Amino acid sequence: NAGVTQTPKFRVLKTGQSMTLLCAQDMNHEYMYWYRQDPGMGLRLIHYSVGEGTTAKGEVPDGYNVSRLKKQNFLLGLESAAPSQTSVYFCASSYDSYEQYFGPGTRLTVT
Amino acid sequence: DAKTTQPNSMESNEEEPVHLPCNHSTISGTDYIHWYRQLPSQGPEYVIHGLTSNVNNRMASLAIAEDRKSSTLILHRATLRDAAVYYCILITNRDDKIIFGKGTRLHILP
Numbered sequence: 001n002a003g004v005t006q007t008p009k010f011r012v013l014k015t016g017q018s019m020t021l022l023c024a025q026d027m028n029h030e031y032m033y034w035y036r037q038d039p040g041m042g043l044r045l046i047h048y049s050v051g052e053g054t055t056a057k058g059e060v061p062d063g064y065n066v067s068r069l070k071k072q073n074f075l076l077g078l079e080s081a082a083p084s085q086t087s088v089y090f091c092a093s094s095y096d097s098y099e100q101y102f103g104p105g106t107r108l109t110v111t
Numbered sequence: 112d113a114k115t116t117q118p119n120s121m122e123s124n125e126e127e128p129v130h131l132p133c134n135h136s137t138i139s140g141t142d143y144i145h146w147y148r149q150l151p152s153q154g155p156e157y158v159i160h161g162l163t164s165n166v167n168n169r170m171a172s173l174a175i176a177e178d179r180k181s182s183t184l185i186l187h188r189a190t191l192r193d194a195a196v197y198y199c200i201l202i203t204n205r206d207d208k209i210i211f212g213k214g215t216r217l218h219i220l221p
Contacts, residue, residue: 004154035211042198042211043155059210090154098143098202100209102154 002026004103006091012109013081021076021106023091029101031094032074033058034066036087037105043090049074081110114138115199120216123189131184131215133199138179142201146173146184149214150195158184158197194219 007022023032030051035043035058045058049068063085065077074093078085086109092100116134123129135144145160159166159173161182166173172185186193198214 033209040213042196042213044211045209092154098145098160099157100147100155102156105152105154 004091004093004101006089006103006106008106009104010107012111013078014111015082017081018077018079019081019108020078021089021091021108023074023076023093023103025072025074025093025101027093027095027101028071029093029095030071031096031100032068033092033094033100034064034074034076035090035092036060036085037090038087046076046089081108083110086110114142114201114210115212117197117199117212117215119213120218122218122220124220125191126188129186129189129193129217131186131197131199131217132181133183134181135199135201136180138201139203141203143203144173144175144179144182145200145202146171147198147200147211148193148195149198150192155198155211160202189217189219191219191221193217 004025033048034046037043044060046064047066049055052071055066067075089106091103094100143160143162146158147155149155159171161173174183196214196216198211
């Protein structure tokens, strides 16, 4: 069981570039989440999904899009990266809305 | 805004018990109290959760006040590996929007 994996681990983008972060889970969880964590701050929910083919906005959704075409994968896209999106991005999954399992994070820098 | 209030930081000596407080005065009847912790450079990990009764698991104990307006996470014998940021979170049964807040940074002194 790999649990929750995130790709890539690190990335540097220039302002205006686009990229997609991939989250994969092998626990057959229905719920998946994308969070961002800025230095010295707690996690903030960007988008989440309660099942394959469904997505919903979280606390800070602007500038991001997501897709859940397969149950095991949850993609986070940045169409036009901005320096304000420099952060550590965590993906999580859960069977229900209770115990969430987190990935190791993706450190993104936008210059 | 986070629905819970926690101290910014706490210190404890190694091998002693640690009591991490959390206030949630506006808790509703359907809110579960969850605790997560985040070790340095890692994603958060689940610690424990409860509704009304005190709960125990292999990692910690959760003591919930009778009026449910506060709770305390208890680490029975702290080790250096318990140094982390601890988050107290309220999750409603069908509420999928989880607000982590800033948590309590726990320092363990050898």
